[in-house]
Amino acid sequence: MRKCFLTGLLVLVPLAITVWVLNIIIGTLDQSLLFVPERWQPRTLVGFDIPGFGAILTILIVFVVGLLANNLIGNYVLKLWEKLLHRIPVVSSLYGSVKQVSDTLFSSSGNAFRKAVLIPYPHANSYTIGFLTGAPGGDVKNHLVGDYVSVYVPTTPNPTSGFFLMMARENVVELDMSVDAALKYIVSMGVVAPE
Template identity: 45%
Template sequence: MFKRYLIAGLLVWLPLGVTVLVIRLLVSFMDQLLVFIPLKYQPETLLGFNIPGLGVVMAVLIVLITGIIVANFFGRQLVAAWESLLGRIPLVRTIYHSVKQVAVTIFSSQGKSFRKVLLIEYPRKGIYTLAFQTGDAVEEVKQKSGKNLINVFVPTTPNPTSGFFIMVPDEDVQVLDLSIDEALKMIMSLGVIVPGGKGNPVIQEATQELSAALRGEKSDKDSK
């Protein structure tokens, strides 16, 4: 009984606490951007008092205004000139174009990366793991390997932001009927949260009671 209530409480406060902590860190980081504004033009100097989170608002406005500018022909010409300038700096060129390619891949509605959850045998035959297809291998790699390879990202547990990039023949992968969110939940929970499965009975019971309480309903145990 005590363990079940403890887990139910953790399911409420742990995600909430982590969310608040991340938001505070982001707000604090964004507020630091105000130091680039001359002191006499800073909002705190003009208004006479500090407004927490103003850096976030300004950052969003800057990004929005930038998007409006680059959406027209003149803005695209400015971006092209800026990228041409950065392309002449060896180290900056590599970092900038790599980050831009990742950003375009993630935010593009036409991108195929992280759209499929795969089941592959890794790190050896007979052992299976979840992975994400990030695209198709380059033609040169396909020609030299003689196989139709696809790019695969194998995330680590419990931190799926790190992992391994491998190229696997398409005949050696199985596409799963799982969403990206469901696969990430399995990975981050060390397999405790299984879509459509029972999972850990204690956590499942606590989760059911918490969901019932949030809906204003009685749990199965209380209704008995």
């Protein structure tokens, strides 16, 4: 009886958490309908709310903004908008930081999470998985003797926090593992081993 109960939990808990997270995301995106005039909202047009309509609208808005920003006029307007934001004291530092991080993470030519690596951490006799993010730059590289690489070591089970390390390339072993597989391995605390 206990075995059947635990098996049921193993099946239902991931499903319930997935549905819960999707519900929160779609509910949050549906709140974007608050910016749509009342006469264009689904409740007015068809007589009832349509779950997920806000999510579709948000995706459509993001796509149209991306489409506009990719042409010459849109690119010019975007640069003017960024100049304006950089002149506002508090907004300038916040927007600049978020923009740098998002450019690094979402850029197709960015350096974020290029390769999964195995490194000795926190001491020489224990190892952890990290992600190669590039090479040290600026004045930092002037003070490092030898060939160094930048490595991000995520924490388990929450990979959004972690440690940034600059390590000698000779101490970093590149793994034959995709970044997705390495992240699953880290988040599952080693339970979901890569194939």
